[in-house]
Amino acid sequence: xxxxxxxxxxxxxxxxxxxxxxxxxxxxxxxxxxxxxxxxxxxxxxxxxxxxxxxxxxxxxxxxxxxxxxxxxxxxxxxxxxxxxxxxxxxxxxxxxxxxxxxxxxxxxxxxxxxxxxxxxxxxxxxxxxxxxxxxxxxxxxxxxxxxx
Amino acid sequence: xxxxxxxxxxxxxxxxxxxxxxxxxxxxxxxxxxxxxxxxxxxxxxxxxxxxxxxxxxxxxxxxxxxxxxxxxxxxxxxxxxxxxxxxxxxxxxxxxxxxxxxxxxxxxxxxxxxxxxxxxxxxxxxxxxxxxxxxxxxxxxxxxxxxxxxxxxxxxxxxxxxxxxxxxxxxxxxxxxxxxxxxxxxxxxxxxxxxxxxxxxxxxxxxxxxxxxxxxxxxxxxxxxxxxxxxxxxxxxxxxxxxxxxxxxxxxxxxxxxxxxxxxxxxxxxxxxxxxxxxxxxxxxxxxxxxxxxxxxxxxxxxxxxxxxxxxxxxxxxxxxxxxxxxxxxxxxxxxxxxxxxxxxxxxxxxxxxxxxxxxxxxxxxxxxxxxxxxxxxxxxxxxxxxxxxxxxxxxxxxxxxxxxxxxxxxxxxxxxxxxxxxxxxxxxxxxxxxxxxxxxxxxxxxxxxxxxxxxxxxxxxxxxxxxxxxxxxxxxxxxxxxxxxxxxxxxxxxxxxxxxxxxxxxxxxxxxxxxxxxxxxxxxxxxxxxxxxxxxxxxxxxxxxxxxxxxxxxxxxxxxxxxxxxxxxxxxxxxxxxxxxxxxxxxxxxxxxxxxxxxxxxxxxxxxxxxxxxxxxxxxxxxxxxxxxxxxxxxxxxxxxxxxxxxxxxxxxx
Numbered sequence: 074x075x076x077x078x079x080x081x082x083x084x085x086x087x088x089x090x091x092x093x094x095x096x097x098x099x100x101x102x103x104x105x106x107x108x109x110x111x112x113x114x115x116x117x118x119x120x121x122x123x124x125x126x127x128x129x130x131x132x133x134x135x136x137x138x139x140x141x142x143x144x145x146x147x148x149x150x151x152x153x154x155x156x157x158x159x160x161x162x163x164x165x166x167x168x169x170x171x172x173x174x175x176x177x178x179x180x181x182x183x184x185x186x187x188x189x190x191x192x193x194x195x196x197x198x199x200x201x202x203x204x205x206x207x208x209x210x211x212x213x214x215x216x217x218x219x220x221x222x
Numbered sequence: 223x224x225x226x227x228x229x230x231x232x233x234x235x236x237x238x239x240x241x242x243x244x245x246x247x248x249x250x251x252x253x254x255x256x257x258x259x260x261x262x263x264x265x266x267x268x269x270x271x272x273x274x275x276x277x278x279x280x281x282x283x284x285x286x287x288x289x290x291x292x293x294x295x296x297x298x299x300x301x302x303x304x305x306x307x308x309x310x311x312x313x314x315x316x317x318x319x320x321x322x323x324x325x326x327x328x329x330x331x332x333x334x335x336x337x338x339x340x341x342x343x344x345x346x347x348x349x350x351x352x353x354x355x356x357x358x359x360x361x362x363x364x365x366x367x368x369x370x371x372x373x374x375x376x377x378x379x380x381x382x383x384x385x386x387x388x389x390x391x392x393x394x395x396x397x398x399x400x401x402x403x404x405x406x407x408x409x410x411x412x413x414x415x416x417x418x419x420x421x422x423x424x425x426x427x428x429x430x431x432x433x434x435x436x437x438x439x440x441x442x443x444x445x446x447x448x449x450x451x452x453x454x455x456x457x458x459x460x461x462x463x464x465x466x467x468x469x470x471x472x473x474x475x476x477x478x479x480x481x482x483x484x485x486x487x488x489x490x491x492x493x494x495x496x497x498x499x500x501x502x503x504x505x506x507x508x509x510x511x512x513x514x515x516x517x518x519x520x521x522x523x524x525x526x527x528x529x530x531x532x533x534x535x536x537x538x539x540x541x542x543x544x545x546x547x548x549x550x551x552x553x554x555x556x557x558x559x560x561x562x563x564x565x566x567x568x569x570x571x572x573x574x575x576x577x578x579x580x581x582x583x584x585x586x587x588x589x590x591x592x593x594x595x596x597x598x599x600x601x602x603x604x605x606x607x608x609x610x611x612x613x614x615x616x617x618x619x620x621x622x623x624x625x626x627x628x629x630x631x632x633x634x635x636x637x638x639x640x641x642x643x644x645x646x647x648x649x650x651x652x653x654x655x656x657x658x659x660x661x662x663x664x665x666x667x668x669x670x671x672x673x674x675x676x677x678x679x680x681x682x683x684x685x686x687x688x689x690x691x692x693x694x695x696x697x698x699x700x701x702x703x704x705x706x707x708x709x710x711x712x713x714x715x716x717x718x719x720x721x722x723x724x725x726x727x728x729x730x731x732x733x734x735x736x737x738x739x740x741x742x743x744x745x746x747x748x749x750x751x752x753x754x755x756x757x758x759x760x761x762x763x764x765x766x767x768x769x770x771x772x773x774x775x776x777x778x779x780x781x782x783x784x785x786x787x788x789x790x791x792x793x794x795x796x797x798x799x800x801x802x803x804x805x806x807x808x809x810x811x812x813x814x815x816x817x818x819x820x821x822x823x824x825x826x827x828x829x830x831x832x833x834x835x836x837x838x839x840x841x842x843x844x845x846x847x848x849x850x851x852x853x854x855x856x857x858x859x860x861x862x863x864x865x866x867x868x869x870x871x872x873x874x875x876x877x878x
Binding site: 081082085088089092093095096097099100101103104106107108109110111127129141144145146164165166167192 | 456457493496560563564574577578579581582583585586589590593594597602603604605606607609610613614617618728729730791806808809811819821823
């Protein structure tokens, strides 16, 4: 069983390198298939992701679009980036400060023209802003606000 | 005045770190031996001064001295005292000062008690520690000074993020930081050993208690952080693969691997270069984590929205320290002579497997955490979450757990599976049976099924090394291993149960209505306003019954803080021996006045507390092992002192 004494270090290094390369390849493969891409409404309509793929959708909650369904826990609203809008459905406890006219990032899946959200990340306060939204407010806030009001 | 004292102490400590680096380096050269004697005292003094600076910061927070900018921006006079203190590190500058403080104190502690290393390795180690500290002192003093005054002095502070106003926060970050930064000792030891080319069992024995100490704190910090995220965020999850969580997991993985390879080096004088490498990697991961968290390139409650310029500062520090250390390693690794050899079927072989698997998980986590940064540089925004991390890490973790069932029973150097065959058959058989039973119980997802099957095997296998031993006489370090491995099994069982058997219900209830989740019936008795020291809340009163047992009351809040104005749901939990009921109160639905329906999110999570109980057991195991090492060292020291005394007496007698 004992490895040829002379080559032990070489074998150990070899095993480690092979395992790490294997891990890296697996990681790259996994990242390609499982990374969740960020979309704004314009992009998600132009190039819809597969229905079972987890993605994120960012934008402003259009004013006057938020409606709670009969069950009292499902909410439907429209997310817009100023150019296009996507209907979103979410069942759950909405985060505080999630109101019409504010920014939001929704995590979920895009199915049959509706974005079904598992989770909503809203702006918590001035210090905690989803990164994508920071960017968006800088570029598009004025225009978005003008068009959604 | 206090702020100035703090800043002064910080500058002095930084200068002493400079002196420590110079004296340590020249002390190693010919002709510089005279300087060697001052290195230890300087290191101790540096620790004292930086602790003084930290104490000053806590005092300005306790007294809410609003002329200090940091206090004005992060604190408020109406906050409870505990959050005033915790607020000192609940922000970027304060947390960096905490980092430097722990690093200074760790260096001082090493200088004070460590006597096993050869003196020149000790010098190189303390110089290395000072070199790393210097970078962070510079970062603190030039880019994140916590003691800056502001004028005009505001009437009131801006308050602390309510998410951070939680008893867990009071000790979670300091615990984690002791772990993070405690690994700097391993880093410095590795540098010291590389510089003086003294890598051997003595080096491993000297380093092991320090790694163990840091690792215990890291384990507790991660466990506490996981529980904090679980009940504060109100999402019912306990691990989100959030970059900040990964930032704490990566050093832990490296430190766990280091701990095990240290064991091999200490006992068998093998895996020399690898152990040194892990020493470098472990603290490098702490620094990468800090960079991720503190640079502001992440979305997180931990990120404190800092100035991105600071990110480049930390990045430069990273490049210097990690790049430098790895270069030194590359230059010196070939001169580290090869250690003792061993067969594949041996304790060493199993530990090598453990190390390779842990390193692979570390690599997978690192790539997944950095990937969004890489793609963002190419203009593509992605996030990476559980769908990536869960299967890829499990692919390496599960085989590791299987080997864990066998490894501790094997002998060093060379063994035969036939010798341990019948013993090992027990946990392995349990695991196979677990798969069948789990499948029969309706668990169809692969990962929960594997976790539930492997967990009992790990639990049983963890205590097998104690068989045939007198439990009271078994060495403490053996108990440490047993308890830590047992904890892993327990945690794994909790994880499997959580993902396989959790029941969830989302409802909107009128007062008086009731709902069902798992075996629980939940009735909304009333919703009424309540007030706390710096918040008001709507308090839901829930009458809950397990099966047909007695009714119990729990009260989730929807809480509104005044400063900063912010609302958050405060969950209410009810723990039984076999799981936890988790309730979150939402808002009154859709503002239709009169319907009065309140959103409730309910979870029944069987055996979920096992996850954190397991984490605590793992930490306890580490603590036992640490205690055993420290006691051994003390015994050895006493024996040596006694021996010296006796020899001196004999010499005296002979002279007389």
